[in-house]
Amino acid sequence: IQFLQIPVLKAALSDKNFFFEEAHPARRMIDLLSRMGWEQRKSADDPLFQAMRRNVDLVGRDAGREQEAFAEAVADLEASIAADETVAETDIAGPIAKALKQEKAAEATRSAKTAVAMRIGGNGAVEIVDSFLEKKWTTVLTVAYTVEDEKPGAVANATRTMDDLLWSVKPKVTAEQRKELIGKLPGLLTTLNKWLDVIKWQDADRLQFFAGLAECHASIVRAPLDLSPARQLEIAVEAAQQDAIRRIEKEQAAAAQEQEAGADEAVITVDGLERGMWLEFVQPDASVRKVKLAWVSPLRSLFIFSTGARQEAFSLQGEALAQASR
Secondary structure, X not given: OHHHHHHHHHHHHHOHHHHOOOOOHHHHHHHXXXXXXXXXXXXXXXXXXXXXXXXXXXXXXXXXXXXXXXXXXXXXXXXXXXXXXXXXXXXXXXXXXXXXXXXXXXXXXXXXHHHHHOOOOOOOOOHHHHHHHHHHHHHXXXXXXXXXXXXXXXXXXXXXXXXXXXXXXXXXXXHHHHHHHHHHHHHHHHHHHHHHHHOOOOOHHHHHHHHHHHHHHHHHHHOXXXXXXXXXXXXXXXHHHHHHHHHHHHHHHHHHHHHHHHOOXXXXXXXXXXXXOEEEEEOOOOOEEEEEEEEEOOOOOEEEEEOHHHOOEEEEEHHHHHHHHO
16 A cells, blocks of 8 residues: 555546545555455465555556556456455355355244234134144245245245135135035145145144044034124124234234334344454453454345454354344
């Protein structure tokens, strides 16, 4: 950087845009050299160090074309940094692959739990169905979300089956509704069993669940139909209103919880971290460890750091990083 003192001064004197453009080639070169210097490369054979020296020489070599030289130097330095980051990713390819798999599994589980939670509790359904959805269908939905990329439509199928099951155990106050239930039951039971085979639920509890479900369906079909059309409509409207109110309440509660988490300063700090940034971690013995953020997972749930010259790498979950920030 010291060797660039005169070329940068000339660039500032000859081009007034130097003071107004952060991306001015001369300013950009100083920024890149500063960033690369953080790496503290100690070997003269290091590719980044060689790129730094090569481009400083380039700018100082031709006094008559500083502007073009600065632009060429910036392009070469950026290419060198990109190549170095590619090598860095190769070095941590194993941890990245593991992290992506973990993140995908965690996101699948979270989506499945949310979908089930939005539908159970106080919905007029039999308790056995709510328990089944929470304990078993969450697992089914997790599998569906996990394989959705390879088998498009899996999530839609599993979600539709869950909704059909909930519909099947709600009161049917007209002959038409009961006829529809009887017509849909064979297909519903077949789909339920196929998904349960996927998660390998084969114990006696499965038989007990289907026995309880059959008893529930039978009681719905056998219930007397002595309600007037007006009362039938009233019951249907009440059930729909209750479902809508319950769903809205759960969505509002989830949104409030998300908003509360979003106001957390530590979470905001973590959300603002970008690849290439340097952080300091205070160790239990009060020593300070300087590390570079080498990789961030797509959903920002996992962060991989490396020490200077990539001598060591370690990862942190987003929640753990937020706690460290606090």
